[in-house]
C-alpha cells in the first residue's frame with residue numbers, strides 16, 4: 001500500500017479538495033483546453049501573459065484527484081514566471097514523471113511538484129498528471145485571445 | 151434478469167467453483183491480492199478449451215482455408231466451418247450462409263454501414279439510434295450519413311437508463327431506413343425491449359441492426375424469433391479470443407447487398423473486365439480470415455452452450471441482486487443505470503470522488519473494474535457526469551468478488567476522505 005500513499009499524498013489531496021487558482025480569469029490573454037479521453041478529464045487553462053511573463057493563470061474543469069492537483073500545483077508554480085522558465089519547468093516535470101521507478105528523481109529541480117513523482121508507479125495515471133502541463137504548452141503557443149470589444 | 155432482493159445464501163444451479171476451474175487467468179494474485187475480475191463488459195476471460203483450440207490449430211492444423219487439397223488445409227477448413235456452425239446454432243440462424251466472420255463488433259457494424267448503407271441510404275433518409283449506443287454504433291452511422299446525405303436521429307433515454315418509448319415511437323417514421331440499437335447497454339446494463347422495437351421498425355419498413363456485443367454473454371439470442379436484419383457480436387466478450395467478430399445477416403438481404411471489401415476468397419471468378427462475387431457467406435469475407443480465432447470462438451460458444459443460459463442467467467441474476475444491494479449500502483455511492491430489465495452490469499459514482507481514482511485504488515486491492523466513459527460519452531453527458539466506475543459480472547464471478555469490491559471501496563474512502 002506504500003505506493004498508494006505515495007500517490008495520494010496529503011499535499012495532493014489538499015490541492016484536490018481546495019484547488020488553487022481555480023475559476024475564471026477575466027483578463028486572460030491566452031487559453032487552451034485539455035482533454036484526456038481515457039478518463040474524461042477536461043481542463044480549461046487561462047493565462048494572462050504580459051511581455052514574456054505569465055502574470056495571471058487559472059484553470060477550470062473536472063478531473064480526477066491527480067489531474068486536478070497537478071493543475072493546481074502547476075498554476076502556483078508558474079505564476080509570475082517567464083514563459084522560458086515555465087517551459088523549462090515543463091521539461092523538468094516531464095522528465096520526473098518519465099523517470100523509471102528504480103531511479104531517483106531530481107526533487108530539487110521540480111520543487112513542490114516532486115509530490116507527483118508517485119505517479120510513476122501507476123503508468124495509466126501519468127497522463128492525468130501531465131494533462132495540465134500539455135495544456136499549458138498549448139496555451140502558450142496558441143494565438144492570443146482576441147481582445148473583447150465591450 | 152430482473153433484480154431481486156439479495157438472499158442470504160444464494161442458491162444457483164451453476165457450479166461456480168467448477169466453472170472457475172476452467173479459467174486459468176482467474177487464479178492469480180494481483181498486487182498480492184486474489185484477483186476479483188469485474189471488468190467483463192470490456193472483455194471476458196478465456197476458458198481452457200479456447201486456449202487449447204488455439205494451440206491445437208497452430209500446432210497441428212495450421213493451413214489456409216478453402217484453398218488447399220492437402221490434409222492440413224482440409225482440417226483447418228473443417229474446423230473453421232464447424233466454428234461457423236457453432237455460431238449459427240448459438241444465434242439460431244437459419245443457415246450458415248448468414249454467419250459472416252469479421253474482426254469484431256465494430257467491423258461488423260462498419261461492414262453494414264458501408265455495404266448496406268452506401269447501397270440503400272439516400273439524402274433525407276433517416277438512421278435511428280438510441281442515446282445509449284456504444285461509439286461503435288454511432289460513428290459508422292455518422293460517417294454513412296456524411297457520405298449519403300442521410301440524417302442521424304437519436305431516441306433519448308430517461309433517468310433510469312431506459313429508452314423513452316413514446317419518443318422512440320415518434321422518431322420512427324417511414325423516413326427511417328435503418329434502426330440500429332444496442333441489445334444490452336455496456337454502460338448502464340439496460341436490456342432494451344428489442345422485440346417491440348424490431349416489430350415497430352417492421353411496420354415502417356426500416357431495416358434493423360442489433361448490437362449484441364454485450365447481450366451475447368448474458369442471454370440466449372434467437373435471431374429467428376427476434377427477426378432483426380443484422381445482429382452483431384464480438385468474440386472476446388463471449389469468452390472467445392480477440393480479433394474475431396460476427397455479423398449475422400438475413401440471407402436474402404446479404405444476397406442483394408453489394409460486398410464490402412474486395413479481394414481473394416470473396417469472388418468466384420475474376421477477369422480484368424468483371425468479377426463475380428462468391429456465394430454467401432464468403433462474399434463478405436475477403437482475404438485470409440482469422441482462422442485460429444474463429445476456431446477459438448467456436449470453442450468458446452460450445453463452452454457457453456454446455457453450461458447453458460438458464461444456469462448462467464440464474465447465477466448472474468443472483469450476482470446482480472447481491473451487487474446492487476451491497477453497493478447501495480456504500481455511503482455516498484449512486485448507481486447509474488436502474489433500468490426495468492437489467493443485466494449484471496453495475497455502473498456507479500461516489501460523491502465527488504473521481505472514478506479514475508477509485509479504479510486505481512481498488513486495483514491495488516486486486517479488484518479489476520472499468521472506469522471512464524465506457525465508449526459511450528453521450529450516456530455520460532445524459533447523466534451529467536464525466537465518467538463512472540463499472541463492475542460487470544460474468545458466470546465465473548462470486549459474491550466474494552463483490553465483497554472484495556466493497557472492501558476496496560472502503561479503502562478508497564479512507565484514502566481520499
Ligand SMILES: Cc1ncc(COP(=O)(O)O)c(C=O)c1O
Pocket residue numbers: 191192254255256257284286287332334335336361363364384525
Ligand atoms: C455495446 C457494445 N457495442 C460494441 C462494442 C465494440 O466491441 P469491439 O470493440 O470488440 O468491436 C462494445 C465493446 O466495448 C460494446 O460494449
